[in-house]
Structures are given as C-alpha cells and as structure tokens.
Amino acid sequence: MKTLKLAIVGLGRIGKIHLKNLCRNYPEVIVVGAMDVLDASRRIAEESGVRHFVQTMDELIGLPDLDGIVICSPTNTHADYVEKAAKSGKQIFCEKPLDLSLDRVQEVLAIVEEMGVGLMLGFNRRFDPEFKRIRELVVNGSIGDPQIVRITSRDPEPPPVEYLRVSGGLFLDMAIHDFDMARYISGKQVKEVYAKGAVLVDPEIGKVGDIDTASIILTFEDDTMAIIDNCRRAVYGYDQRLEVFGSKGMAQAENNFANNHRLYTESGVSSALPLHFFLERYGASYHQEMREFIDALVGGTKMPVDGNDGLMSLAIGLAAKKSVEENRPVRISEIM
Numbered sequence: 001m002k003t004l005k006l007a008i009v010g011l012g013r014i015g016k017i018h019l020k021n022l023c024r025n026y027p028e029v030i031v032v033g034a035m036d037v038l039d040a041s042r043r044i045a046e047e048s049g050v051r052h053f054v055q056t057m058d059e060l061i062g063l064p065d066l067d068g069i070v071i072c073s074p075t076n077t078h079a080d081y082v083e084k085a086a087k088s089g090k091q092i093f094c095e096k097p098l099d100l101s102l103d104r105v106q107e108v109l110a111i112v113e114e115m116g117v118g119l120m121l122g123f124n125r126r127f128d129p130e131f132k133r134i135r136e137l138v139v140n141g142s143i144g145d146p147q148i149v150r151i152t153s154r155d156p157e158p159p160p161v162e163y164l165r166v167s168g169g170l171f172l173d174m175a176i177h178d179f180d181m182a183r184y185i186s187g188k189q190v191k192e193v194y195a196k197g198a199v200l201v202d203p204e205i206g207k208v209g210d211i212d213t214a215s216i217i218l219t220f221e222d223d224t225m226a227i228i229d230n231c232r233r234a235v236y237g238y239d240q241r242l243e244v245f246g247s248k249g250m251a252q253a254e255n256n257f258a259n260n261h262r263l264y265t266e267s268g269v270s271s272a273l274p275l276h277f278f279l280e281r282y283g284a285s286y287h288q289e290m291r292e293f294i295d296a297l298v299g300g301t302k303m304p305v306d307g308n309d310g311l312m313s314l315a316i317g318l319a320a321k322k323s324v325e326e327n328r329p330v331r332i333s334e335i336m
C-alpha cells in the first residue's frame with residue numbers, strides 16, 4: 001500500500017474535521033504537518049499526533065516528501081495557497097470557494113493544469129449518502145425527466161461578523177454549496193440566475209454589506225429549473241432538504257434527525273430537531289469526500305469535484321449577486 005504524506009492548513013471549524021478524519025480513518029495517510037497563523041492551534045495539531053506545526057506556507061511546503069496539502073484556511077487565502085502548492089508540485093484539496101474573483105480562479109486553474117497536479121474542491125454535500133441516492137434515482141430514470149430541483153438550505157445561526165467580512169457573502173460562502181448541488185443533482189449547466197436577497201435576521205450582517213436571506217431561481221440550459229431558499233438562521237436547527245420533481249415522479253431527501261421517534265399526546269406530536277449544524281449533519285460526507293480524494297491520489301484518477309466545478313459555482317454566485325443588485329435575471333454568459 002502506498003503511503004501518502006499530507007499536510008493541512010487552517011485548523012478552524014472545518015480544518016479540525018478534516019484533520020480528525022485524516023488522522024483516524026485512512027490507514028494509507030500520514031499527516032506530517034499542520035499550518036495555522038494562530039499559535040494557539042499548535043495544541044490541536046499536537047493532540048492529533050501531527051509532528052510539525054508551522055506558521056507559514058513556505059515552511060509547510062518545505063517539509064520533506066510531502067505529497068499533498070489540504071487547505072482549510074479562510075477563503076481569502078485559498079487562491080494564493082493553491083498557487084504555491086501547485087507550483088511546488090503538491091496535490092491539493094481546497095475548501096470552497098477557490099476565490100471570489102473569476103479572473104483569479106481562472107489564473108490559478110491554469111497554473112494547476114500547467115503543473116499537472118490534482119485539485120479537488122470541498123463540495124462535501126455531493127458525498128452525503130442521502131443526496132447521492134437522489135442522484136442515483138435521477139440517473140437511473142426512476143423519476144423520469146427532471147423538471148424542478150428544490151433545495152432548502154438554512155443555517156441554525158449566522159457565523160461571526162468577522163467571518164462574514166471575508167467570506168464573500170451569502171451567495172459565495174453559503175449558497176455556493178447549493179449551486180454545486182443543483183449542477184450535481186441535475187447533471188446540467190445553469191444558463192440564468194434570478195435572485196432576491198434581504199437582511200431579515202441581523203442588521204449587523206447588512207452593515208458589512210451582506211444579506212442573510214435569499215430566494216434563487218436557476219434556469220438550466222434545457223429550461224428546467226432549480227429553486228433554492230437560504231437563511232442564516234433557522235431556530236429549529238440546520239434545515240437541509242432536497243427534492244427533484246420529474247415526469248415520472250419525485251425524489252425527496254428530508255432532514256436528518258438525532259432519532260426518528262415521535263411522541264403523540266393530546267396536546268400534539270413532537271419529535272427531535274434536525275441535526276444542529278454541518279459538523280453533525282454532514283459528518284459522513286466529510287469522511288467520504290476525503291476518502292475519494294485519497295483514492296484519486298492513490299489511483300492517479302480524476303478528482304471527483306474539480307476546479308471547473310468551483311469555477312461554475314462561483315459564476316452562478318456572482319450572477320446571483322448581480323441579480324439582486326440590478327433586480328433582474330442575469331445570464332451566466334454575462335459573467336463568464
């Protein structure tokens with residue numbers, strides 16, 4: 001069995017999940033290094049048995065015999081780190097989005113291609129067992145020709161305003177997962193985006209130029225549609241539902257709950273709340289996406305989610321932003 005030496009950048013919310021998976025779940029992987037600008041993250045690396053903790057990317061890339069780098073630092077660092085990693089010949093996993101500028105993403109993707117390294121984007125929801133099953137039902141024709149995709153994606157609470165400031169905003173930080181899901185589940189390309197956005201949860205979010213609530217209609221090349229609704233706060237937990245309606249039926253993935261029992265009494269019916277947030281809801285997907293990244297590295301096969309997927313979802317996000325600003329449908333061809 002080939003051993004892969006990997007390193008990780010950024011040990012925050014998502015970095016800790018990937019680090020834990022990488023250290024525990026794949027016998028062919030050794031995490032040889034971790035990098036974070038915060039010295040306090042040293043302890044996290046040490047607790048996972050990672051030998052080298054460094055605070056610059058150059059030191060990390062300089063670790064001997066490193067095969068690949070998993071990038072989980074804030075969005076505004078991704079493009080530079082991917083570029084550095086690619087130029088030093090490392091295989092790359094990068095959290096979404098790759099960057100907030102289409103030009104910069106295209107520039108970085110050209111470098112990745114020129115260097116001949118693999119790049120996988122962290123659209124983890126494609127690896128969720130429920131959503132994978134819906135995709136299978138679409139592909140095997142169980143629901144006929146898909147006509148409408150519906151995605152509900154609401155967070156239990158907004159992230160800190162400091163996070164939002166560099167996140168790219170609701171469309172590029174949060175809904176970008178849904179744009180990727182719409183493309184994945186339908187297997188189609190989006191041609192037009194019509195979005196509405198508002199600040200209904202917290203005025204502080206509006207003060208940093210963001211929105212916290214949105215409704216989006218995507219039109220695919222063949223005039224079929226996806227309807228997405230997002231909110232940064234759902235008081236009952238993480239609301240993640242998917243439905244595909246087609247000519248022969250409908251496939252639905254409901255929320256996941258901590259348990260499935262219900263209590264019926266004379267005052268009503270009660271059940272558990274949806275699993276609270278991404279850490280709880282998408283645990284299996286993070287594990288499986290890293291499994292498939294490693295398989296692609298070991299087998300030398302195509303990455304299951306590639307740079308072009310990152311580029312297209314970003315283009316949809318930018319079209320959604322423009323649509324809200326100009327209060328009109330925006331074609332992807334205006335953005336690309």
Ligand SMILES: NC(=O)c1ccc[n+]([C@@H]2O[C@H](COP(=O)([O-])OP(=O)(O)OC[C@H]3O[C@@H](n4cnc5c(N)ncnc54)[C@H](O)[C@@H]3O)[C@@H](O)[C@H]2O)c1
Pocket residue numbers: 009010011012013014015035036037038041072073074075077095096097122123124163173278
């Ligand atoms: N796929 C998913 O489900 C998912 C979930 C959450 C976040 N994300 C993405 O992951 C990225 C990180 O998000 P997060 O929620 O973990 O953020 P976070 O703020 O919790 O963690 C970021 C970490 O990076 C470190 N850091 C800051 N600047 C750095 C730099 N210049 N170099 C290296 N490390 C640096 C911070 O000290 C912190 O430890 C974002 O791009 C976000 O969009 C993806």
